[in-house]
Amino acid sequence: MTSPSEVANTIAFLLTDAGANIVGESVKISGGSVLR
Structure with missing residues (x-):
């Protein structure tokens, strides 16, 4: 799961x-959750 700080970066x-x-x-x- 992507954290708010990763979005901010x-x-x-x-x-x-x-x-x-x-x-x-x-x-x-x-965070890679859409990889197939």
Whole structure:
């Protein structure tokens, strides 16, 4: 199960210069629970 801090880390990354080119995407933060 994904923790709130893992969601926060993803959001923090998207707000950095490294995440600047990721726009208009839906990011699933599932901790691998959607693997087939």
